[in-house]
Amino acid sequence: MHGVKRIRYTKEALEAKRQKDRTKLAEYLALTDEVLTKKKHADWSKAAFDLTTRLLQVNPEFYTVWNYRRDILLNGIFPKTTPVEINDILATDLSFTTAALKLHPKVYWIWNHRRWCLEQVPDGPTEEDPNGWKQAYWNKELFVVEKMLDVDARNFHAWNYRRVVLGSMPVKRPLRAELDYTTRKIEANFSNFSAWHQRSKVLATLWEKGELDQVKSKEDEYELVKNAMYTDPNDQSVWIYHRWLVGTGEDYDILIREIGAIQDLLDIQPDSKWCLESLVFYKRALLQYHSARMSAAEQHNLIDQCLEMLETLRTVDPYRRQRYADMRKEVLGARNAIA
Amino acid sequence: MDVDAAVFGTGLSESVAAAALSKAGFSVVHIDANAYYGGNDASLTFDELIQWAHERTTPSEDKEPTYISVQKQRYTSISRSSETLPQSRQYSFSLSPTVIPSLGPLIDSLVTSGVSRYGGFKLLERLGMFDRPGVVRSVPSSKEDVFKSRELSLVDKRRLMRFLVFAAGQFEGTMELTGRENTPFFGFLRDIFSLDERTASSVAFGLALCVSVQDPTLPALQRLRRYSKSVGRYGPSAFLVGHYGGVGEVAQGFCRTSAVSGGTYILGRRLLSITQLPSQGRTEKFKEVGRKYAIELEEFPERLTCDMIISSPDYIPSELSSHASAVPPPLSSTSGTPTDMYPVARCIAVIDSPIRFLATGPSPETRTSGDTSSDEQAPQEKGATGEVDTAMLIFAPSSVSGGSTTSAAHMLVTGEGSMSAPSGRWIVYLSRHLLHEDEKTSSAEELLKPYLNATMSLIAPSISEEGSALPIQPIFTLFFIQNPLSAPPASDAASTILVPPPVTSLVSELADAATENAEQVFWKAAQTITSARAERKPQGGEGKGETPKDIEVDSFWPPLDVIDDEPTLEEW
Numbered sequence: 001m002h003g004v005k006r007i008r009y010t011k012e013a014l015e016a017k018r019q020k021d022r023t024k025l026a027e028y029l030a031l032t033d034e035v036l037t038k039k040k041h042a043d044w045s046k047a048a049f050d051l052t053t054r055l056l057q058v059n060p061e062f063y064t065v066w067n068y069r070r071d072i073l074l075n076g077i078f079p080k081t082t083p084v085e086i087n088d089i090l091a092t093d094l095s096f097t098t099a100a101l102k103l104h105p106k107v108y109w110i111w112n113h114r115r116w117c118l119e120q121v122p123d124g125p126t127e128e129d130p131n132g133w134k135q136a137y138w139n140k141e142l143f144v145v146e147k148m149l150d151v152d153a154r155n156f157h158a159w160n161y162r163r164v165v166l167g168s169m170p171v172k173r174p175l176r177a178e179l180d181y182t183t184r185k186i187e188a189n190f191s192n193f194s195a196w197h198q199r200s201k202v203l204a205t206l207w208e209k210g211e212l213d214q215v216k217s218k219e220d221e222y223e224l225v226k227n228a229m230y231t232d233p234n235d236q237s238v239w240i241y242h243r244w245l246v247g248t249g250e251d252y253d254i255l256i257r258e259i260g261a262i263q264d265l266l267d268i269q270p271d272s273k274w275c276l277e278s279l280v281f282y283k284r285a286l287l288q289y290h291s292a293r294m295s296a297a298e299q300h301n302l303i304d305q306c307l308e309m310l311e312t313l314r315t316v317d318p319y320r321r322q323r324y325a326d327m328r329k330e331v332l333g334a335r336n337a338i339a
Numbered sequence: 340m341d342v343d344a345a346v347f348g349t350g351l352s353e354s355v356a357a358a359a360l361s362k363a364g365f366s367v368v369h370i371d372a373n374a375y376y377g378g379n380d381a382s383l384t385f386d387e388l389i390q391w392a393h394e395r396t397t398p399s400e401d402k403e404p405t406y407i408s409v410q411k412q413r414y415t416s417i418s419r420s421s422e423t424l425p426q427s428r429q430y431s432f433s434l435s436p437t438v439i440p441s442l443g444p445l446i447d448s449l450v451t452s453g454v455s456r457y458g459g460f461k462l463l464e465r466l467g468m469f470d471r472p473g474v475v476r477s478v479p480s481s482k483e484d485v486f487k488s489r490e491l492s493l494v495d496k497r498r499l500m501r502f503l504v505f506a507a508g509q510f511e512g513t514m515e516l517t518g519r520e521n522t523p524f525f526g527f528l529r530d531i532f533s534l535d536e537r538t539a540s541s542v543a544f545g546l547a548l549c550v551s552v553q554d555p556t557l558p559a560l561q562r563l564r565r566y567s568k569s570v571g572r573y574g575p576s577a578f579l580v581g582h583y584g585g586v587g588e589v590a591q592g593f594c595r596t597s598a599v600s601g602g603t604y605i606l607g608r609r610l611l612s613i614t615q616l617p618s619q620g621r622t623e624k625f626k627e628v629g630r631k632y633a634i635e636l637e638e639f640p641e642r643l644t645c646d647m648i649i650s651s652p653d654y655i656p657s658e659l660s661s662h663a664s665a666v667p668p669p670l671s672s673t674s675g676t677p678t679d680m681y682p683v684a685r686c687i688a689v690i691d692s693p694i695r696f697l698a699t700g701p702s703p704e705t706r707t708s709g710d711t712s713s714d715e716q717a718p719q720e721k722g723a724t725g726e727v728d729t730a731m732l733i734f735a736p737s738s739v740s741g742g743s744t745t746s747a748a749h750m751l752v753t754g755e756g757s758m759s760a761p762s763g764r765w766i767v768y769l770s771r772h773l774l775h776e777d778e779k780t781s782s783a784e785e786l787l788k789p790y791l792n793a794t795m796s797l798i799a800p801s802i803s804e805e806g807s808a809l810p811i812q813p814i815f816t817l818f819f820i821q822n823p824l825s826a827p828p829a830s831d832a833a834s835t836i837l838v839p840p841p842v843t844s845l846v847s848e849l850a851d852a853a854t855e856n857a858e859q860v861f862w863k864a865a866q867t868i869t870s871a872r873a874e875r876k877p878q879g880g881e882g883k884g885e886t887p888k889d890i891e892v893d894s895f896w897p898p899l900d901v902i903d904d905e906p907t908l909e910e911w
Contacts, residue, residue: 007450008898017902057908099908187487230493231486231500268497 031055032062039068044076053096060100063109070116083122087133090117094137098144105148111161114141118168131170138169146181153185159194175211178202190228196241221245222254226261233265233272242278249285252293258282273317276309280327287334299338306331340603340643342366343868345634347610347650350378351435351586351850352839354593355857356649356864358452361600362897363861364890365868368643369597370636372406374607376591378651379413380435380853382584382759385427388687391434392417392817404609409653413824416684416783419817424689429761431584432687436751436768437849438463438578438731439586441569444854446579449589451896456903457592460579461757465730467696468545469738469750472796475696478545478733479538480567495538502532502542506563520557524549527556544735544747548847550772551746552736562848578847580729580751582758586850609637610654615662616644629875631835646871647835649860652824655836663827664834666863669855682779683821683844684786686769688813693765694752694797695725696732728756728765731846732797734790741789746774748790749846767794767813770846773820783818791816835871837863858895865892 009017035055038048052069055062078086097114104110118137123130142165148158166173182199185192203221206212222245228238242258249255259282266275283302291299310328314321343365346357354376357369375381383391394407395414424430439445439460449455467475479485480503485496510516515531524547528539543549546566547559569577581589598604614633630644648655655663732750736743748771753759760766769790773779778786791813800808826841839856842849869890 008894009902010898010900013898013900013902060908103908188483190482190486226493227486227496230497232482233497265493265497268494 028058031058035065035068039064042075044072046077048072049077056096056100060104060110061107063112066109066113070113073120078120083124086120086122087124090120090137093117094140101144105151135170138165141165142169142173149185153189154192154194156194159198162198175202175206175209179206186224186228191232191235191237193237193240196237200241200244218245222258229262229265233269233274236274239274239278243281246282246285249282249289252286252290255282255286255290259286271316273313276313276316280306280309280313280331284331284334291338296338300335303331303335303338340368340641341630342368342603342643342645343872344368344647344649344864345370345632345643345645347371347648347654348378349373349376349590349594349606350380350651351590351593351853352842352857352860353378353649353651354590354597355448355854356839356860357602358454358593358597358600359857359861359895360864360868361597361602362452363865363892365865367597367602368605368645369594369602370605370608370610370634372404372607372609372654376594376606377434377587378590379653380433380586380590382431382433382587382591385424385430385432388430388432388817389419389423392419392819395819405656406610406653409824413653413822415820415822417817417819418782418784420813420815422815424815426761430689430764430766431587431759432766433584433587433759433768435586435844435849436753436770436846437586438580438751438847439850440566440577440847441572441579443565443569443851444858445589445850448854448857448896449592451899452593452596453899453901454589454592454596457595458588459582459758460573461582461729462574463576463578463580463729463731464756465696465727466545466576466578467730467732468541469732469734469793472793473697474699475732475797476541476698478541480546481570491538495535498533499538499542502528502534503567505532506560507567510560510564516556516560521555523553524556524559525552525554540735544733548733548749548845549747550845551774553745566847578731580753580757584759585753585757586853589850605636605639608639610656611635611637613648613656613659615659631871647837647864647867649837649839649864652826652838655838659836660827662834663836663838665826665828665838665840666856666859668840669859680823680841681844682773682823684769684771684773684778684783685819685821686767686783686787686791687817688767688769688791689760689815690765690767690795690798690811690813691763692798692801692811693726693728693754694730694767694794695799696727696730696797697725727752728754732794734793739789739793742793743771743778746772748787750790750794751846752794767791769794770844772844783820787818835867837867861895862892865890 031051031054035048035051038051049069049072052065052072055065056069059065073089077089081089094114094117097110097117100107100110101114118134118141121134121137124133126132142162145158145162145165148155149162152158166178179199179202182195182202185195186199190196203212203217207214207217221241225238225242225245228235229242232238246255246258259279262275262279262282266272266279269275283306286294287299287302294302307328310324310331313324317324344357344360344367346353346360346367346369349357349369349371353369357367361367371378373381375383375387381387395411396417399408399411449458467477470476476490477484477488479488479491479499482500482503485491485500485503488496491499505513505515519527519531525539525543528534528542529536534542542563543552543554543559547554547563548566549559566577573579594602594604612635614635616629616631616633631646632644632648634643634645636643650663652660730752732752734742734748734750736745736747739748742748748769751768752765753768754765755762769787771786771790773786795811795813798811800810803809821844823841827838837860839853839860842852842856869892872889
């Protein structure tokens with residue numbers, strides 16, 4: 001971490017560590033040998049199972065041994081046990097993977113094993129409630145994925161897994177709860193494409209189902225996004241979400257209002273690339289969809305504003321100056337289309 | 340006993356220096372007049388605290404030891420309530436309440452020296468500003484805070500963010516700062532960043548921990564940057580509070596490491612005399628090979644001899660003060676806080692109900708953020724009640740009626756979570772710098788009463804039988820004024836009596852400043868001792884006794900002896 005000094009150790013201390021490591025290595029190699037031999041002989045016993053536990057504790061990245069462990073469960077242990085016992089074994093394995101993930105949060109094989117355990121959960125606990133166990137596990141899973149997102153809210157694998165979990169639950173969670181979750185994540189740090197993306201999906205569904213009044217809800221969203229814009233005009237995810245809200249720009253009043261709000265921000269932050277770029281985009285939308293409301297003079301005015309902003313953009317965002325030059329050509333083309 | 344250095348006082352600076360010297364291979368004897376470690380930074384049990392106050396309020400006697408008479412100059416206007424608290428040993432009262440920044444010299448030294456293994460720390464839970472009785476407002480310090488704030492207008496949010504980004508980066512030499520480094524920080528925020536008064540107050544007093552509107556800009560910006568970089572290292576707060584009373588325990592940890600490396604510790608002995616030994620022809624009588632000083636302690640049979648003395652002014656007898664020199668303070672960002680030369684009014688109080696940091700008046704409503712079905716996933720926060728165990732509260736100037744209109748005051752509360760109080764009890768520390776002459780005639784109690792009352796207003800009142808609200812009172816209070824002592828002149832010349840420079844009493848800077856001073860003392864002492872040793876090396880090759888081994892010192896702390904094991908799954 002920045003500013004943190006490295007700790008220095010004496011030669012003796014380093015040598016002592018090397019010795020300890022040498023012993024550990026010898027033990028590890030012996031254990032690996034034992035486990036792989038058993039695997040070769042298709043040993044599905046409990047003793048073999050326990051050996052895989054020991055080995056995976058030391059090295060959870062050893063995917064061959066995870067495979068072997070699953071084979072033991074499927075061939076050796078599950079056929080001899082009741083659903084209740086299977087459930088218990090899976091619970092133990094899941095908590096094993098949780099502990100492993102705390103130390104190794106990015107190892108695919110641990111995640112795989114987790115998912116496999118969840119897929120193996122038998123119907124139960126009773127005939128009347130066949131989904132009880134599954135629901136409990138998926139609830140727990142949601143809790144785990146939330147812990148992951150607490151640690152790194154921008155981990156798109158975790159967001160993806162979250163959608164898998166929400167989709168796999170026998171009894172689905174209310175959409176409103178998911179909306180609140182995205183609110184929390186956005187409030188914590190709105191520089192988060194995944195959170196805004198999830199939010200847009202949830203809102204779209206809520207609007208479609210009529211559970212939320214689209215007009216009022218959109219107003220709240222504009223307010224939220226405006227706060228984010230003013231807090232950090234450089235954050236791209238905010239502008240992309242805004243673009244989604246505005247849509248094609250068919251609502252004239254909203255378009256005018258938003259252009260005004262962005263212009264106000266540009267006034268106090270004149271070098272903001274995103275303000276300029278968005279203004280150009282929205283003003284062009286005005287020209288495209290609402291020219292009927294404007295006189296020719298007004299339209300020419302808009303075009304001049306766009307051209308001026310594009311010119312500023314070439315200085316403020318020089319990496320994309322060719323793009324702005326292309327846009328300039330398009331805008332000039334629009335000039336000819338004015339009646 | 341014959342040593343290279345004698346260190347007097349086991350305060351934080353002296354303890355860090357002693358530990359570094361011992362680890363480097365020098366022989367050290369470390370002496371404290373008290374029966375406990377920590378000196379002026381000590382952590383005391385309740386009974387020890389009462390005794391401490393008593394010793395400094397009894398009328399002076401004729402043959403009073405230097406230590407006690409200097410202590411009586413240091414600590415004045417002492418008054419306390421008459422209660423006695425049970426469970427005395429479960430309290431750790433700090434004479435120097437501090438919060439330690441997560442990135443800084445003390446943390447570095449704790450880790451590099453291995454002393455961090457000896458102690459525990461608690462992350463500060465909250466830092467707020469007193470708004471009005473019963474109400475504490477948050478200090479917006481991050482993008483998240485600014486975004487979520489409902490108080491700031493959109494334009495204010497933009498301005499504050501612009502400032503925070505500026506303050507987190509390389510502001511030295513920027514156009515905004517050049518020429519304004521010594522102008523008041525509060526004015527700088529208003530004029531250059533157009534922050535409104537309330538936001539400027541939050542930034543200056545809540546983030547940069549200024550004590551007055553006159554505090555200069557550059558040191559304030561440097562503090563602010565250091566604190567904002569400290570956020571996230573161990574958690575959402577920039578600051579740690581040491582277990583068992585903070586820096587007293589830390590100082591003790593350094594003493595322990597010093598002892599492990601060969602340092603000798605002598606506590607609870609009065610210093611009788613320090614004698615300079617004649618420089619030519621050291622006599623056979625004392626059997627040392629030319630040491631410079633002899634020290635006599637009460638009820639200690641051996642005479643101690645050493646080449647140099649490191650001491651706070653509390654121990655140096657007047658005859659020797661002209662020979663002492665202060666180590667020049669380090670040219671770092673912790674210097675320049677103008678607080679080191681001002682008296683501080685302090686209060687230590689004990690309460691038996693928790694303090695609450697609430698943003699709106701104390702109402703039992705909790706915020707609902709949407710559907711109630713989302714509550715199952717919303718974290719069950721203790722924060723909903725606002726109760727804090729270990730937190731800091733800042734009183735900006737003019738925020739408390741009857742308080743100062745020009746300087747800020749600080750409140751630190753520590754409870755069971757920081758291992759400094761029994762369950763159901765909290766220690767409240769108040770401090771207020773006395774920057775003006777007219778304040779010096781008031782008693783500590785008068786100066787701090789308004790702040791104590793303001794703090795009490797944050798505790799839920801109890802309801803009497805008739806149903807009226809009774810404000811809570813502390814179950815114990817102690818007030819005093821801590822005065823700066825005049826230090827001997829700083830000089831670069833080699834001196835065999837070294838005094839660490841005075842340390843700022845600013846709650847968030849004290850620990851790091853003491854550590855930096857310790858490092859300065861260490862280098863100076865190492866140099867002085869090495870030349871003293873060289874002097875005593877017999878010329879011409881033959882000599883009586885052993886020639887002392889040459890000690891190479893190339894860093895403040897030597898490499899660690901043991902590598903700690905990393906966490907494994909084997910415990911699962």
